[in-house]
Amino acid sequence: MTTATTTAGPEARRATRPRADALRNRERIVAAARELFVEYGAEAPLDEIARRAGIGNATLYRHFPDRHALIHDVVLYVMARASAHAERIAVEETDPLTALRIFVHTAADERIGALCPMLSSTFDRARPDLDAARERLEGAVEGLMERARQAGRLRKDVAVGDLMVALSQLTRPLPGTGCVSMDRFIHRHLQLFLDGLEAPARSELSGSAATLEDLRRAAP
Amino acid sequence: MTTATTTAGPEARRATRPRADALRNRERIVAAARELFVEYGAEAPLDEIARRAGIGNATLYRHFPDRHALIHDVVLYVMARASAHAERIAVEETDPLTALRIFVHTAADERIGALCPMLSSTFDRARPDLDAARERLEGAVEGLMERARQAGRLRKDVAVGDLMVALSQLTRPLPGTGCVSMDRFIHRHLQLFLDGLEAPARSELSGSAATLEDLRRAAP
Amino acid sequence: MTTATTTAGPEARRATRPRADALRNRERIVAAARELFVEYGAEAPLDEIARRAGIGNATLYRHFPDRHALIHDVVLYVMARASAHAERIAVEETDPLTALRIFVHTAADERIGALCPMLSSTFDRARPDLDAARERLEGAVEGLMERARQAGRLRKDVAVGDLMVALSQLTRPLPGTGCVSMDRFIHRHLQLFLDGLEAPARSELSGSAATLEDLRRAAP
Amino acid sequence: MTTATTTAGPEARRATRPRADALRNRERIVAAARELFVEYGAEAPLDEIARRAGIGNATLYRHFPDRHALIHDVVLYVMARASAHAERIAVEETDPLTALRIFVHTAADERIGALCPMLSSTFDRARPDLDAARERLEGAVEGLMERARQAGRLRKDVAVGDLMVALSQLTRPLPGTGCVSMDRFIHRHLQLFLDGLEAPARSELSGSAATLEDLRRAAP
DNA sequence: TATGAATGAGGGTTCATTCAT
DNA sequence: TATGAATGAACCCTCATTCAT
Numbered sequence: 032m033t034t035a036t037t038t039a040g041p042e043a044r045r046a047t048r049p050r051a052d053a054l055r056n057r058e059r060i061v062a063a064a065r066e067l068f069v070e071y072g073a074e075a076p077l078d079e080i081a082r083r084a085g086i087g088n089a090t091l092y093r094h095f096p097d098r099h100a101l102i103h104d105v106v107l108y109v110m111a112r113a114s115a116h117a118e119r120i121a122v123e124e125t126d127p128l129t130a131l132r133i134f135v136h137t138a139a140d141e142r143i144g145a146l147c148p149m150l151s152s153t154f155d156r157a158r159p160d161l162d163a164a165r166e167r168l169e170g171a172v173e174g175l176m177e178r179a180r181q182a183g184r185l186r187k188d189v190a191v192g193d194l195m196v197a198l199s200q201l202t203r204p205l206p207g208t209g210c211v212s213m214d215r216f217i218h219r220h221l222q223l224f225l226d227g228l229e230a231p232a233r234s235e236l237s238g239s240a241a242t243l244e245d246l247r248r249a250a251p
Numbered sequence: 252m253t254t255a256t257t258t259a260g261p262e263a264r265r266a267t268r269p270r271a272d273a274l275r276n277r278e279r280i281v282a283a284a285r286e287l288f289v290e291y292g293a294e295a296p297l298d299e300i301a302r303r304a305g306i307g308n309a310t311l312y313r314h315f316p317d318r319h320a321l322i323h324d325v326v327l328y329v330m331a332r333a334s335a336h337a338e339r340i341a342v343e344e345t346d347p348l349t350a351l352r353i354f355v356h357t358a359a360d361e362r363i364g365a366l367c368p369m370l371s372s373t374f375d376r377a378r379p380d381l382d383a384a385r386e387r388l389e390g391a392v393e394g395l396m397e398r399a400r401q402a403g404r405l406r407k408d409v410a411v412g413d414l415m416v417a418l419s420q421l422t423r424p425l426p427g428t429g430c431v432s433m434d435r436f437i438h439r440h441l442q443l444f445l446d447g448l449e450a451p452a453r454s455e456l457s458g459s460a461a462t463l464e465d466l467r468r469a470a471p
Numbered sequence: 472m473t474t475a476t477t478t479a480g481p482e483a484r485r486a487t488r489p490r491a492d493a494l495r496n497r498e499r500i501v502a503a504a505r506e507l508f509v510e511y512g513a514e515a516p517l518d519e520i521a522r523r524a525g526i527g528n529a530t531l532y533r534h535f536p537d538r539h540a541l542i543h544d545v546v547l548y549v550m551a552r553a554s555a556h557a558e559r560i561a562v563e564e565t566d567p568l569t570a571l572r573i574f575v576h577t578a579a580d581e582r583i584g585a586l587c588p589m590l591s592s593t594f595d596r597a598r599p600d601l602d603a604a605r606e607r608l609e610g611a612v613e614g615l616m617e618r619a620r621q622a623g624r625l626r627k628d629v630a631v632g633d634l635m636v637a638l639s640q641l642t643r644p645l646p647g648t649g650c651v652s653m654d655r656f657i658h659r660h661l662q663l664f665l666d667g668l669e670a671p672a673r674s675e676l677s678g679s680a681a682t683l684e685d686l687r688r689a690a691p
Numbered sequence: 692m693t694t695a696t697t698t699a700g701p702e703a704r705r706a707t708r709p710r711a712d713a714l715r716n717r718e719r720i721v722a723a724a725r726e727l728f729v730e731y732g733a734e735a736p737l738d739e740i741a742r743r744a745g746i747g748n749a750t751l752y753r754h755f756p757d758r759h760a761l762i763h764d765v766v767l768y769v770m771a772r773a774s775a776h777a778e779r780i781a782v783e784e785t786d787p788l789t790a791l792r793i794f795v796h797t798a799a800d801e802r803i804g805a806l807c808p809m810l811s812s813t814f815d816r817a818r819p820d821l822d823a824a825r826e827r828l829e830g831a832v833e834g835l836m837e838r839a840r841q842a843g844r845l846r847k848d849v850a851v852g853d854l855m856v857a858l859s860q861l862t863r864p865l866p867g868t869g870c871v872s873m874d875r876f877i878h879r880h881l882q883l884f885l886d887g888l889e890a891p892a893r894s895e896l897s898g899s900a901a902t903l904e905d906l907r908r909a910a911p
Numbered sequence: 912t913a914t915g916a917a918t919g920a921g922g923g924t925t926c927a928t929t930c931a932t
Numbered sequence: 933t934a935t936g937a938a939t940g941a942a943c944c945c946t947c948a949t950t951c952a953t
Contacts, residue, residue: 051953053917056916086917087917087919089918090916090917090918093917096945192436197440197444200420200421201417215458215461224447227445272934308927308936309928492912517948528949529913590873645810659897667888710937712931716938737923748940752925757924918947918951919949920947922944925942926940928938929937929938
C-alpha cells in the first residue's frame with residue numbers, strides 16, 4: 032500500500048512486481064514441464080507442455096526464452112522440493128537410517144528423476160541461482176547422511192553426490208508414456224542401494240566420495 | 252554368387268542366402284546404432300547412424316523397416332553379448348560373489364545401458380526371437396545368482412530381473428554427447444548396489460523378486 | 472480533465488483534445504519507426520519500435536491500428552520534412568541548380584529513403600491526408616525544378632516524380648543492420664544523377680515526365 | 692565415359708557426379724528464388740520458393756542449408772548472367788557509350804536488382820567462389836567502361852563499383868507483389884544516371900571511384 | 912490511458928520414411 | 933542391391949495483434 036505509481040517517466044518503472052496471472056502461468060508451465068519431462072524425457076515437445084499447462088505456445092516462450100531456460104527452472108523447482116522434504120524429515124524422524132530411507136523413497140515418489148537433465152552435458156551448471164539451490168540441497172541431505180554416519184550406521188566412503196546421482200538414475204523415467212510398470216521396481220532398487228550404503232561397508236569403492244559441488248565441475 | 256540353399260533360419264523363405272556384403276552391412280548398422288544409442292539416446296537420427304556405418308540411409312531401411320526394428324536388433328545384440336559374458340565368467344570364476352561382481356562391471360563397460368529402450372512402453376516385447384535371447388540371458392545370469400544364493404552369499408528376495416533392470420538404469424547414458432564424466436560414478440553405484448544384494452538382507456523389500464519373463468509381461 | 476471543445480481537426484469527433492503526453496507518445500513512435508524502417512526496412516518488428524520509443528507495445532496499437540497506419544504516418548512525416556527543407560532552400564539559395572543539389576543531398580541525409588514503402592503496392596495511396604502532403608511536396612520541389620528549368624539549367628523532359636523516385640531508390644536502406652558503408656556511395660550517385668538532369672539533355676528518355684500525382688495512380 | 696563404378700568400398704566413392712534430376716531441381720530452386728527475391732525481397736518465404744520451384748520444402752534444404760546459402764547462389768547466378776551479357780555486348784557493339792547503355796538496360800531487364808542482398812551487412816562477402824565471379828564481372832564491365840574512358844566519352848572519376856551499385860539500387864524491386872509500375876521509371880532513371888556519367892564531368896564527386904573489390908571490403 | 916501479458920498463425924528447420932536411379 | 937534424393941509432418945520459435953489489469 033505504498034503511495035505508488037503517481038508519476039514516472041515511461042522507462043523509470045522497474046520494480047513493478049509481476050502480475051498475478053503471469054505468476055500463475057509460470058507455475059503451471061513448470062509443473063507441466065516436470066510432468067512431461069518425467070513422461071517423455073527432456074526432449075518433450077514444448078508445444079505439448081504449453082498445451083498441458085493450458086496456455087498458448089507463445090506464452091511459454093515469453094516466460095522461458097528457450098528449452099534450456101525451462102529445464103533450468105524445473106531443476107530448481109525439483110531441487111527445492113527435495114530440499115524441503117529432507118529438511119522436514121530431519122525434524123520429524125529421529126532414527127537416522129529411517130530418515131534417510133524415507134527421504135529416498137519420498138524423493139522417488141516426487142519424481143526426482145526429473146533432475147537427470149541436470150547431469151546432461153548440455154546443461155549449464157554455472158548459473159549462480161543453481162549454486163544456492165545446490166547448497167541448500169547439499170546441506171539438507173548431507174545433514175541426514177552425517178547423522179547416520181555419526182551413529183555408525185552409514186559407510187564412510189560415500190557422500191551426498193553418490194546418493195543423489197544414483198537416486199536420479201534409478202528413478203529416471205523411460206521415454207514413452209508412463210512406464211508406471213517401472214514403479215514396481217524402483218522402490219526395490221532404492222532399498223537395495225540403501226542397504227549397500229549401510230555400515231559396515233561390504234566392499235571397497237573405486238574413486239572418492241562425491242559432493243554436489245563435484246557434479247558442478249563435472250562438465251565436459 | 253553361391254547358389255547354395257543349404258541352411259536356412261526359421262524365417263528364411265527365399266532360396267539364396269543373404270550376400271556376404273549385405274550381412275556385413277547389417278552388422279555395421281547394428282554396431283553403429285548401439286554406439287549412437289549410447290551416446291545420444293534411442294532418438295539418435297537414423298541418417299547419422301547410416302553415416303557412421305558408412306552406408307547410405309536407404310540401405311538402413313532395406314535392413315530395418317523402421318526404428319523399432321533396429322532397436323529390436325540392437326537389444327538382441329546386447330543381450331547376446333551379455334549372455335556370452337555371463338557364461339564365460341561362470342566358467343572362469345569360482346567365487347560366486349566375485350563372479351557376479353565381474354559380470355556386472357563388465358556389462359557396464361559393455362554399455363549394457365543400451366538395453367533400456369527394451370523397458371520402454373513402445374518396445375514390442377512379444378516378438379518370438381526375443382524369447383530365445385531372454386531365456387539365454389536369464390539362464391546365464393540366474394545361474395550366477397543361484398550359485399551365490401546356494402552359497403548363502405546372496406539375499407533370497409531378489410532375482411535376475413531386479414539385477415538387470417537396476418544395472419540398465421544405473422549405466423544408462425544421458426542424452427547429449429558422451430557424458431563420460433558419469434563413468435566416474437557408475438562403478439561406485441554398481442558396487443553399492445551389489446553390496447545391497449549380499450546376504451544377509453539388511454531390509455525387507457516390497458513386491459516380489461522379478462524374472463526377465465516378468466518384464467515381458469510388464470507392458471502397458 | 473479539460474473539457475475544452477475549441478479546435479477540432481477534420482476527424483476529431485470526441486470533445487476532449489488529445490492529452491499532451493499522448494501526443495508526445497505519438498511523435499516518439501513515429502520517430503522510432505522512421506529510424507527502424509531506415510535500419511531494418513519496413514518489416515521492422517513493431518515491438519522493437521515500441522521499445523525504442525520507450526513505450527509499451529499496446530500503446531503503439533492505441534495510436535496506430537496496424538502497421539499500414541504507422542507506415543502511413545511515417546510517410547507523411549518524411550514528406551512534411553522534405554517539403555519544409557525544399558521551401559527553406561528555395562528562400563535561402565538563389566542559384567537554381569545549387570538549390571536543387573542542396574535539396575537532394577539534404578533529403579538523403581534526412582533518410583528520405585524511408586519514403587520507399589509509399590511506392591510499394593501494399594501502400595494505400597488513396598487516403599486524403601496524403602493528397603495534401605503530396606501537393607505541398609510537389610509544389611515545393613517542382614518550384615525548385617521550375618526555377619532551374621526557366622534558367623535553362625534543367626532538361627525539359629523530367630519532372631518532380633522522376634526526381635523523387637530516383638532519390639528514394641538511391642538512398643533506400645538495405646535490410647540488415649545499418650549499412651552505413653553505403654553512405655560512401657549515396658552522395659556520389661545522387662550527384663551523378665543530378666548531372667544527368669542538367670540541360671542540355673544528353674539523351675532522349677523513354678516515357679514521359681512524371682508528377683507525384685502520377686505515382687498516386689500507379690497502383691496495381 | 693570412364694570405366695566407372697565397378698567396385699569400391701562404401702565410402703571410397705567421391706567423384707560421383709550429381710544426379711540429373713537433382714541438378715534440375717537445384718536450377719529450378721535458384722530460378723524461383725531469383726524471381727521471388729525480385730518480387731518480395733530477400734525475405735521471401737522459403738516455403739513459397741519451394742512451392743514455386745515445384746518441389747517439397749525439405750528438398751530446398753537438402754540443396755541449401757539455409758537462406759544465406761541460397762542467396763549466395765542466386766547472387767552468383769545473377770553475376771554470371773550479367774558478366775555474360777557484358778562480354779557479349781563488348782563484342783557486338785562498337786560504339787563505347789552505346790555498349791555501356793545497352794549493358795545497363797539489359798541488366799535492368801534481367802533483374803540485376805536481385806544483387807542487392809549482396810550489399811546487405813548479413814551477406815558473407817568473403818567466400819572464395821564469389822571472388823571469381825566478382826573478377827569476371829569486374830573485368831567485363833570495367834572493359835566496357837575503359838573503352839568509353841579511352842574514347843573520352845566517360846568521366847574519369849567513376850569506376851565499375853559506382854555503376855553496379857547504382858544500377859542495383861535503381862532497379863531494386865519494392866516489396867509487395869510485382870511493382871511492375873516501377874518499370875516505367877527504371878529505364879528513365881538509368882538513362883539519366885548514364886547521362887551523368889558522360890564526359891565531360893559536370894561536377895566534382897566526393898570520395899573516390901569504387902571497384903567491386905572495394906565492395907568486398909565494405910563489410911561492417 | 913498505458914501497459915504487460917497472452918495468443919494463433921506462420922516461417923525455418925529437422926527427420927523418419929519413400930522414391931527413383 | 934545400394935544409393936542419393938525427395939518428401940511431408942512435426943517441431944521450434946517469432947511476431948502482429950488482442951486482452952486484461
